[in-house]
Amino acid sequence: MYWEKEIETMDRANLEKMQAARLGETLARATRSVHYRKVFKAMKLDTDRIRTAADIGMLPLTTKEDLREQWPYGFLACSRDELIRMHSSSGTTGRATVIFHTGGDIAAWTNLLARSMYMTGMRRSDVFQNMMTYGLFTGGLGFHYGAEKIGALVIPAGAGNSKRQIQLMRDFDTSVIHIIPSYALHLSTVFTETGVDPRRDTRLKIAFLGAEPHSEKMRRKIEEFYGFKGFNSYGLSEMNGPGVAFECPEQNGMHIWEDNYIVEIIDPVTLKRLPEGEEGELVMTTLLREGMPIIRYRTKDLTRIIPGPCPCGRTHRRIERITGRTDDMMILKGVNIFPIQIEKKLMEIPGVGTNFLIILDREGYNDQMTVKVEIEREFFGGDLQQLEALRHRIVEELRSDILITPRVDLVEPDSLPKSEGKAVRVVDNRKD
Ligand code: AMP
Ligand code: ZN
Numbered sequence: 001m002y003w004e005k006e007i008e009t010m011d012r013a014n015l016e017k018m019q020a021a022r023l024g025e026t027l028a029r030a031t032r033s034v035h036y037r038k039v040f041k042a043m044k045l046d047t048d049r050i051r052t053a054a055d056i057g058m059l060p061l062t063t064k065e066d067l068r069e070q071w072p073y074g075f076l077a078c079s080r081d082e083l084i085r086m087h088s089s090s091g092t093t094g095r096a097t098v099i100f101h102t103g104g105d106i107a108a109w110t111n112l113l114a115r116s117m118y119m120t121g122m123r124r125s126d127v128f129q130n131m132m133t134y135g136l137f138t139g140g141l142g143f144h145y146g147a148e149k150i151g152a153l154v155i156p157a158g159a160g161n162s163k164r165q166i167q168l169m170r171d172f173d174t175s176v177i178h179i180i181p182s183y184a185l186h187l188s189t190v191f192t193e194t195g196v197d198p199r200r201d202t203r204l205k206i207a208f209l210g211a212e213p214h215s216e217k218m219r220r221k222i223e224e225f226y227g228f229k230g231f232n233s234y235g236l237s238e239m240n241g242p243g244v245a246f247e248c249p250e251q252n253g254m255h256i257w258e259d260n261y262i263v264e265i266i267d268p269v270t271l272k273r274l275p276e277g278e279e280g281e282l283v284m285t286t287l288l289r290e291g292m293p294i295i296r297y298r299t300k301d302l303t304r305i306i307p308g309p310c311p312c313g314r315t316h317r318r319i320e321r322i323t324g325r326t327d328d329m330m331i332l333k334g335v336n337i338f339p340i341q342i343e344k345k346l347m348e349i350p351g352v353g354t355n356f357l358i359i360l361d362r363e364g365y366n367d368q369m370t371v372k373v374e375i376e377r378e379f380f381g382g383d384l385q386q387l388e389a390l391r392h393r394i395v396e397e398l399r400s401d402i403l404i405t406p407r408v409d410l411v412e413p414d415s416l417p418k419s420e421g422k423a424v425r426v427v428d429n430r431k432d
Contacts, residue, residue: 003118004111007259008314015315019053019262022287027059030293034074035066053262056285057273061296067097067238075292078102083291088136089237090211090421096136099237102291106145109240112257113146116246119255119314120206120231122176124151127203129174131183132211133159133421138241139211143178146243152176159183159420162190169202176206178233181214181222182423185354188225189414192377199227208233210242212422213322213340217347232321238297239284245319253306253318260288263317264296265305268326279304281326282319300325330360330426332367337402339425342371345397351379351390355416355423362430370407371398377413 002008010018027047030036039060040047050058067075076083084103088096101109122128128147134140134156147154157168159180165187168174179187184207191198198204204226209219210233223230234254235244239261245254256263262285265274274280282299302325306318324338331337339358346352353374361368373394379387387410394408417424 002314003115008115008119008316010259010315012315015258016053018259019287020051022259023050023053023056023262023285026285026287026289026293026295029077029290030295032077033293034076035070036075036077036293036295056262056264056296059285059295061271061283061298062294063298064097064238064300068095071095072098073100075294076100077293078291085141086136087138087141087237087241090133090137097238099240100291101240104290105240105288105292108260108288109142109243110145110149112240112243112260113142114149115257116233116243117143117146117176117208118150119246119248119312120208120229121249122147122150122152122206126150126152126175126206127155127173128152128176128178129155129157129165129168129172131157131159131165131177131179137421138235138237139178142235142241142243143208147176162187163194166191166194166196169198169204170196173203175203176208177204177228178208178210180211180422181209181218181230182212182355183418183420184209184222184226184230185218186414186418188222189354191225198225204228206231208242208246210234213324213328213343215340215344215347216321217344221347234301234319234322236299236301238294238299239286240289244284248310248312248314250310250312253310253320255310255314255316256319258316261286263305263319265303266298268298268300268302276305277307279320279323300327302326328426330358330369330428332360332369333404335403337404341401342398343425345401346371346373346394349390349394349397351375352394353377353413355414355418356425357416358426360426360428360430367430368407369404370409372409372411372416374413374416375410380412 082102083100085101088098132139207228207230209230219230231247235242245256247254264283265280268281282301285295301322303319353376355374357372359370399405
């Protein structure tokens, strides 16, 4: 049931002692980097005064802008000879940040993925198809190494090429997959078109769903179609990549591996630490990273710590599914809206298909939101009255939640642009 029982179920007092010791080592290492040497000096920070994880508030926050400013080597805490791998973020805005790993870093990261996957029930007898882009992004090689460590048979399928993915699943009895949730929904339409029923014609039993925000409804919709259990997987390249936080069999929040990271939730405006249970921005500190330790990194991801113990027996705290990124927030007529609110509502409405796109325009002084919604094929051939009723229902349901009235266009299944990576949910034409 546990990959490393002692660490996964360690009592909190010991876990915190371990964090304090590792934080000390991390600070000593970080001081060797150009960036932290400069920052600590400017703050006149005596790192010896930081003794427990609770003292971490005295340390400076680190942002993506800091990583960009020090691009490419200013965060390195070791010599370049010690590095064995480089990865980068998949962000679409600005220059992608790069992260360097030593052999020790890759071993620690691999172990976190093995721990996470094992927790969901994956074993060496499984066949694991990794449907994530291989290359600079972390979702390919990260999961690949973790699955090999468990001893599963790994099919490095990579992203895209839906028909071949389905063929591989059938030919080699794939039982576990790693897939982006929006792509899982798209792939379901290809299954249907080709007359293959994943429940009947494949051996799929577990899926790791990650890399982008998705609602509980979307997870259930995917699970129902495929007949597997879908586990939420969270990570970011700055903190290694996947394997930072992962759902256990309870499927109720993701255990964030506190032997590897110190976790804080802060108010993104005041930057003050929030009490446990309140939603804010996730801030993380690496505890085992050798090549490129990062202290108090502002992830921009919004979540909260779920208070109380998990019935699975693991003592590492759980975070709620990510509701969005601080920079995903749309402000329309003074109302703050996250794309996931729209997704959540749409997934509840029968007849809605597998993809949608939000378009923001400025008309005079007015902001206008249009939501293009793919609908299910059987609806599309249907009569106009039925379509109009569906459209009306979508407008009403969205209005009740986001408090502004969007324009809704119903479109044919599979007609909106698809992405092999993270889904693009918003096109903002308001910027000059
Ligand atoms: P990357 O640039 O590839 O490191 O992407 C990391 C970002 O992807 C995170 O900061 C999150 O915004 C997003 N992300 C990754 N996994 C999840 C998940 N399970 N749920 C929501 N967002 C996620
Ligand atoms: Zn649990």
